[in-house]
Amino acid sequence: MRLSRYFLPVLKETPADAQIASHRLMLRAGMIRQQAAGIYSWLPLGYRVLRRIEQIVHEEQQRAGHIPLLMPTLQPADLWQESGRYNAYGPEMLRIRDRHDRDILYGPTNEEMITDIFRSHVSSYKDLPLTLYHIQWKFRDEVRPRFGVMRGREFLMKDGYNFDLTREDALHAYNRHLVSYLRTYERMGLQAIPMRAESGPIGGDDTHEFLVLADTGESGVFYDSEITDLRFGDRDIDYDSVEQCQGVLEEFTSRYARTDDTHDEAVFQEQVPEARRREARGIEVGQIFYFGTKYSEPMGATVATQGGERVPVHMGSHGIGVSRLVGALIEANHDENGIIWPEGVTPFHCGIVNLKQGDAAADGACEDLYKALRAKGLDPLYDDREERAGAKFATMDLIGLPWRITVGPRGLKNGVVELTCRRTGESEEMTPEAAVARVAEIYAGI
Amino acid sequence: MRLSRYFLPVLKETPADAQIASHRLMLRAGMIRQQAAGIYSWLPLGYRVLRRIEQIVHEEQQRAGHIPLLMPTLQPADLWQESGRYNAYGPEMLRIRDRHDRDILYGPTNEEMITDIFRSHVSSYKDLPLTLYHIQWKFRDEVRPRFGVMRGREFLMKDGYNFDLTREDALHAYNRHLVSYLRTYERMGLQAIPMRAESGPIGGDDTHEFLVLADTGESGVFYDSEITDLRFGDRDIDYDSVEQCQGVLEEFTSRYARTDDTHDEAVFQEQVPEARRREARGIEVGQIFYFGTKYSEPMGATVATQGGERVPVHMGSHGIGVSRLVGALIEANHDENGIIWPEGVTPFHCGIVNLKQGDAAADGACEDLYKALRAKGLDPLYDDREERAGAKFATMDLIGLPWRITVGPRGLKNGVVELTCRRTGESEEMTPEAAVARVAEIYAGI
Numbered sequence: 102m103r104l105s106r107y108f109l110p111v112l113k114e115t116p117a118d119a120q121i122a123s124h125r126l127m128l129r130a131g132m133i134r135q136q137a138a139g140i141y142s143w144l145p146l147g148y149r150v151l152r153r154i155e156q157i158v159h160e161e162q163q164r165a166g167h168i169p170l171l172m173p174t175l176q177p178a179d180l181w182q183e184s185g186r187y188n189a190y191g192p193e194m195l196r197i198r199d200r201h202d203r204d205i206l207y208g209p210t211n212e213e214m215i216t217d218i219f220r221s222h223v224s225s226y227k228d229l230p231l232t233l234y235h236i237q238w239k240f241r242d243e244v245r246p247r248f249g250v251m252r253g254r255e256f257l258m259k260d261g262y263n264f265d266l267t268r269e270d271a272l273h274a275y276n277r278h279l280v281s282y283l284r285t286y287e288r289m290g291l292q293a294i295p296m297r298a299e300s301g302p303i304g305g306d307d308t309h310e311f312l313v314l315a316d317t318g319e320s321g322v323f324y325d326s327e328i329t330d331l332r333f334g335d336r337d338i339d340y341d342s343v344e345q346c347q348g349v350l351e352e353f354t355s356r357y358a359r360t361d362d363t364h365d366e367a368v369f370q371e372q373v374p375e376a377r378r379r380e381a382r383g384i385e386v387g388q389i390f391y392f393g394t395k396y397s398e399p400m401g402a403t404v405a406t407q408g409g410e411r412v413p414v415h416m417g418s419h420g421i422g423v424s425r426l427v428g429a430l431i432e433a434n435h436d437e438n439g440i441i442w443p444e445g446v447t448p449f450h451c452g453i454v455n456l457k458q459g460d461a462a463a464d465g466a467c468e469d470l471y472k473a474l475r476a477k478g479l480d481p482l483y484d485d486r487e488e489r490a491g492a493k494f495a496t497m498d499l500i501g502l503p504w505r506i507t508v509g510p511r512g513l514k515n516g517v518v519e520l521t522c523r524r525t526g527e528s529e530e531m532t533p534e535a536a537v538a539r540v541a542e543i544y545a546g547i
Numbered sequence: 548m549r550l551s552r553y554f555l556p557v558l559k560e561t562p563a564d565a566q567i568a569s570h571r572l573m574l575r576a577g578m579i580r581q582q583a584a585g586i587y588s589w590l591p592l593g594y595r596v597l598r599r600i601e602q603i604v605h606e607e608q609q610r611a612g613h614i615p616l617l618m619p620t621l622q623p624a625d626l627w628q629e630s631g632r633y634n635a636y637g638p639e640m641l642r643i644r645d646r647h648d649r650d651i652l653y654g655p656t657n658e659e660m661i662t663d664i665f666r667s668h669v670s671s672y673k674d675l676p677l678t679l680y681h682i683q684w685k686f687r688d689e690v691r692p693r694f695g696v697m698r699g700r701e702f703l704m705k706d707g708y709n710f711d712l713t714r715e716d717a718l719h720a721y722n723r724h725l726v727s728y729l730r731t732y733e734r735m736g737l738q739a740i741p742m743r744a745e746s747g748p749i750g751g752d753d754t755h756e757f758l759v760l761a762d763t764g765e766s767g768v769f770y771d772s773e774i775t776d777l778r779f780g781d782r783d784i785d786y787d788s789v790e791q792c793q794g795v796l797e798e799f800t801s802r803y804a805r806t807d808d809t810h811d812e813a814v815f816q817e818q819v820p821e822a823r824r825r826e827a828r829g830i831e832v833g834q835i836f837y838f839g840t841k842y843s844e845p846m847g848a849t850v851a852t853q854g855g856e857r858v859p860v861h862m863g864s865h866g867i868g869v870s871r872l873v874g875a876l877i878e879a880n881h882d883e884n885g886i887i888w889p890e891g892v893t894p895f896h897c898g899i900v901n902l903k904q905g906d907a908a909a910d911g912a913c914e915d916l917y918k919a920l921r922a923k924g925l926d927p928l929y930d931d932r933e934e935r936a937g938a939k940f941a942t943m944d945l946i947g948l949p950w951r952i953t954v955g956p957r958g959l960k961n962g963v964v965e966l967t968c969r970r971t972g973e974s975e976e977m978t979p980e981a982a983v984a985r986v987a988e989i990y991a992g993i
Contacts, residue, residue, distance in 0.1 A: 108614050108677060110668035134664055136619055136626075137651060142664060143617040145679075151617065168554050171589040171597065173582055173701045174620060174684055175653075180582075192646045197653075199700075200638045200688045205583060207621075207643075218580055218588060222556035231554060233591075238620055238684070242646045254645075255619045 102449065103471075104484045108145050111496055121317045123431035124249030126440050130500045132427075139246025139254030146500060147427065149448035151257065154426050155236055157288050157445065158259045165281040165340045167232040167261055172214050174238050178204035180213040183400050193241045207240035212396050212418055215262040219414070220402040226266050229404065229414070232274060234261030236423060248317070251384065251428040259421040264414045266404065268393065271415035275307060275391045276346035278419040282311055282387055283333040283353060285421065288547075290443025291433060293386050294328055295354055299362040307391040307417075310360060312383030315432040321361035322383040325373045328356045360385075384429045391417040440501025441524050444547050449482035450474070451540050452502040454493045456509030458485060466508050466518065470533050477541045481506075498523065504543065506536050548895065549917075550930045554591050557942055567763045569877035570695030572886050576946045578873075585692025585700030592946060593873065595894035597703065600872050601682055603734050603891065604705045611727040611786045613678040613707055618660050620684050624650035626659040629846050639687045653686035658842050658864055661708040665860070666848040672712050675850065675860070678720060680707030682869060694763070697830065697874040705867040710860045712850065714839065717861035721753060721837045722792035724865040728757055728833055729779040729799060731867065734993075736889020737879060739832050740774055741800055745808040753837040753863075756806060758829030761878040767807035768829040771819045774802045806831075830875045837863040886947025887970050890993050895928035896920070897986050898948040900939045902955030904931060912954050912964065916979050923987045927952075944969065950989065952982050 110131040119125040127133045132147030143151055159169065175197070181187035195207040208214070215233060223231065236259045246254050263274035279295060286293040291313055298310035312322055314329075331353055338345055357372045359365070360383070369378060397403065397413035405411055422429075434441045442448070451474065455467045467483060474481040482502060484493045490509075497505050507519040507528075517530040520539060531539070556577040565571040573579045578593030589597055605615065621643070627633035641653040654660070661679060669677065682705045692700050709720035725741060732739035737759055744756035758768055760775075777799055784791055803818045805811070806829070815824060843849065843859035851857055868875075880887045888894070897920065901913045913929060920927040928948060930939045936955075943951050953965040953974075963976040966985060977985070 106612065108616075108668075108674075108679060131668070134667065136660060136663070137621070137623040137649070138647075140619045140621055140623075140651075142619060142660065144664070145614050145616045148615055148617045148681075166552065168591050169594055170554070170591045171594045173586045173588060175583070175586055175686070175701055177583040177586075195643065195645065197641065197643050199641065200690065201584075203583070205586075214582060214588065217582070218590070221580065222554075222577070228554075233554060235594075240621070244646065255621055 102480070102482050104482060105486050107482070109496075109500070110144065111499060119249065121248050121251070121432065122435055123251060123317075123428040126431055126435055126499070127249055127428070130440060133250065139243055139252070141250060141253060141255070146448050150427050150430075150442070150446055151424060153446045153448070154289060154423055155257070158236060158285055158421055158423060161281050161285040161288065162234050162259070162261065165232075165277055167234050169235060170233055171235045172208070172211050172218075172237060174207055174240070175205050176208045176214055178206055180217055181206065184213045184216075184396055185399060186213070193243065195240045195242050208237075209239055209241045210418070210420075211235070211260055212262065212416075213400070216396045216400045216402045216416070219264055220400060223264070224404055226404050226406050229264060229266050230270055230274060232261055232263040234259060234419075249428055250424050252319075253424065256422065257424040259423055261419045263417050263419070264402075265416070266406070266412070266414065268415050271391055271393070271417055272307070273343050273346060275389055275417050276343075276350045277340050278389045278417070279309065279353070280338055280340070280346050280349045282389065282419075282421065283349070284338075286311065286386065287333050289426065289430060289445045291386070291426075291430060292329065294322075294324065294358055294383070296322060296324070296358040296360050296383075297354075297363045298360050298388065309354065309389055310385050311387040312360065313386055313429045313433055314381055315384050315429070316382055317432055318382035318384040320383050320385060321364070322358070322381050323361075323364045323369055324358035324379050324381075325356040326377040326379050328353075328358050384425075384432060385422070386426055386429050387419075387421040389417065389419040391415075435501070438495070439499035442501045442503055444503050444544060447503055448500070449502050450479040450544055451481050451504035451506060452497045453481050453483040454490070454497060454505060454507045455483070455485055456490045456507060458487050460510050462513050463508055463510050466513055466533060470506060470508065470518070470537065473533070473537045474540065477537065479540065479544060504540055506540075548926070548928050550928060551932050553928070555942075555946070556590065557945060565695065567694050567697070567878065568881055569697065569763075569874040572877055572881055572945070573695055573874070576886060579696065585689055585698070587696060587699060587701070592894050596873050596876075596888070596892055597870060599892045599894070600735060600869055601703070604682060604731055604867055604869060607727050607731040607734065608680050608705070608707065611678075611723055613680050615681060616679055617681045618654070618657050618664075618683060620653055620686070621651050622654045622660055624652055626663055627652065630659045630662075630842055631845060632659070639689065641686045641688050654683075655685055655687045656864070656866075657681070657706055658708065659846070662842045662846045662848045662862070665710055666846060669710070670850055672850050672852050675710055675712050676716055676720060678707055678709040680705060680865075695874055696870050698765075699870065702868065703870040705869055707865045709863050709865070710848075711862070712852070712858070712860065714861050717837055717839070717863055718753070719789050719792060721835055721863050722789075722796045723786050724835045724863070725755065725799070726784055726786070726792050726795045728835065728865075728867065729795070730784075732757065732832065733779050735872065735876060735891045737832070737872075737876060738775065740768075740770065740804055740829070742768060742770070742804040742806050742829075743800075743809045744806050744834060755800065755835050756831050757833040758806065759832055759875045759879055760827050761830050761875070762828055763878055764828035764830040766829050766831060767810070768804070768827050769807075769810045769815055770804035770825050770827075771802040772823040772825050774799075774804050830871075830878060831868070832872050832875050833865075833867040835863065835865040881947070884941070885945035888947045888949055890949050890990060893949050894946070895948050896925040896990055897927050897950035897952060898943045899927050899929040900936070900943060900951060900953045901929070901931055902936045902953060904933050906956050908959045909954055909956050912959055912979060916952060916954065916964070916983065919979070919983045920986065923983065925986060925990060950986055952986075954979075
């Protein structure tokens with residue numbers, strides 16, 4: 102993309118009402134615009150990051166064998182009356198009356214609707230196991246929306262639902278989700294730690310939240326410091342293997358790690374040597390639940406077993422906060438100059454800064470770089486505006502592309518451009534061809 | 548995808564309340580489920596088609612230089628009060644009150660919000676021309692939703708908005724959209740004819756609707772039969788060229804083609820020789836508008852000209868009915884056995900039917916085919932269920948994959964499988980390798 106033809110409305114001033122770094126930086130970098138309390142437009146740069154995250158979530162869900170579909174944003178109230186949650190849910194649910202005075206609502210989650218889909222179409226144990234998921238906009242009418250997209254009202258979430266014949270099968274689905282989530286977050290460049298949590302309005306006994314450590318997190322967290330050394334890495338997991346998934350779960354959840362909802366100081370002190378005890382803040386970016394037959398029983402989602410008996414299916418639900426992740430990623434990756442995107446989610450793979458727009462050599466070299474990078478399947482952002490070098494650097498630092506190639510007449514006389522890493526600030530001179538090769542190599546495995 | 552692990556709830560019975568072919572077939576093929584009047588879940592097969600269409604729309608919009616962003620589904624009422632449309636819009640607008648008693652609405656279209664984004668961030672002629680678009684769910688509270696996704700209440704639409712300094716520039720944007728739409732529909736395997744139309748609640752003088760001819764269409768259309776011979780084809784259009792875009796517009800709109808809203812029988816008879824006059828039905832799948840300063844003036848979306856004067860920008864809006872297109876595609880592509888997907892939008896590239904599941908040779912050949920097709924970047928659907936051949940064929944015909952490879956022990960003894968074209972019904976025997984190569988070749992340019 103050529104910046105002269107893009108829409109990147111960066112702000113010079115720091116917005117006064119934004120309290121945390123991610124909210125400030127998303128406004129300053131022209132990623133979002135607030136349209137109403139807790140309701141945002143995703144401007145082109147923000148939309149790109151959102152799509153990258155969505156893409157990673159889709160790929161990892163499908164790698165685990167989960168099947169995508171798409172449920173609507175609006176739901177009929179009667180499904181929620183069946184489950185008993187219509188009255189229980191409280192004022193966070195946006196209740197709507199349509200022109201025919203029918204009660205509908207903007208879905209805050211989808212357990213009822215997916216159970217309805219399941220019961221209408223599945224009736225035999227032969228069709229199990231089954232995990233369906235979607236990535237769709239949801240609405241929760243937060244009483245005090247704040248922190249930008251971190252606690253918005255309209256938000257994008259991946260929510261998946263497993264249907265299994267037995268409790269054991271459903272617990273495998275639970276473990277499989279835990280494994281796939283670890284992999285998903287790491288691909289984004291995030292460490293998200295699974296912690297014992299409370300189930301809240303979804304219900305169920307088994308639940309883990311995934312938390313990203315950050316000073317601005319809303320949850321207090323208590324954990325064994327050894328847990329931050331764990332890496333999922335590039336393991337070749339067979340998602341059908343009960344043993345492998347169980348093994349990963351045990352590896353990542355056997356150490357003490359709880360949110361303030363479930364924290365037990367006595368257990369903490371007993372299990373964790375003092376030197377390894379940590380108390381910090383965390384941002385919740387996902388949660389998995391096993392809740393058995395909580396919805397399948399009242400809603401009649403049953404299957405015939407091999408013996409012909411009808412039994413309610415065992416279910417769980419599993420969420421990833423897609424739009425919230427954009428904020429969480431920035432909280433975990435920024436400095437005083439702006440955002441520092443991990444390569445996995447960056448909106449553009451690298452920036453090209455032309456130090457002297459209008460200079461024939463510089464313009465030509467930039468064009469060649471732009472085309473060479475695109476020919477390698479990369480997406481560069483070329484700052485081709487007539488602007489001072491300082492302003493161009495400041496914009497690049499603010500929007501946080503991990504790599505920048507700087508092109509100027511002086512370097513070109515020696516046949517070199519400069520490749521700069523946003524995170525370390527280190528620069529290296531090299532030929533344009535070498536810069537293209539290096540950037541391509543960086544992204545080869547991502 | 549292996550069918551044994553997929554979720555494809557096909558129906559044996561024809562749903563009684565579905566009046567048109569696309570609605571019946573989408574229900575029977577397990578593509579959608581109605582959740583409330585005019586509100587549908589997109590089951591896995593339907594979701595795949597929806598995503599294919601969305602992908603083509605994105606690619607063609609970006610080829611034309613338009614920039615994607617994403618506005619929220621909910622909007623504050625005050626923006627619509629500014630434009631004067633809040634009271635004018637009528638009961639199709641879903642009006643909502645949140646927990647703090649603020650008036651919001653589920654967006655039926657986005658002229659106000661995009662104008663608000665523009666005026667907040669753009670103030671100079673130097674930032675023009677600019678075209679922003681998004682693909683987002685919208686809601687119109689139709690009094691009688693019907694015909695499945697063709698006239699639903701919650702629907703997916705691409706809507707784009709151009710901002711230009713002058714009327715001439717904005718007319719170029721209009722023409723550019725017309726060109727990109729022709730290309731978009733043709734990639735999907737659809738002929739959509741641009742017809743003079745009425746502007747309705749969007750406003751403006753210049754507007755064309757794109758109509759797909761189909762007996763079940765809601766609009767009456769009148770046209771010169773020569774128009775159906777026009778093909779956009781694989782032209783290499785420079786979207787920045789005023790002349791080229793104008794040329795395409797003239798080629799595709801100079802012949803008589805109007806909907807019943809704008810039809811003028813006298814002009815029709817005068818301009819079109821009797822033998823070429825056609826009266827038919829059509830499905831509207833898109834519309835483009837030029838409306839000048841209708842929104843920019845009341846909402847104060849102005850830019851400074853080169854001379855320093857502030858002028859309101861010239862705008863237009865341009866929509867493609869993404870979810871409706873799924874229905875329109877089926878109306879235009881089906882027979883008595885089911886859907887016939889054009890290659891551009893098919894949910895899977897080809898089907899593999901194993902005639903004798905459990906037979907070692909057949910199972911092995913199917914696995915090899917499945918892997919070979921995937922290695923070529925194709926997405927096959929392998930029917931690996933224990934089912935009669937007749938049931939497998941019926942399912943494949945119903946869901947409409949354009950190509951099917953049939954594998955059975957008898958053919959394998961002679962080293963052949965059968966490749967069948969869904970549209971013509973013609974079959975040809977060939978080696979499995981040749982079948983893979985043929986299917987790959989078919990999709991090479993798509």
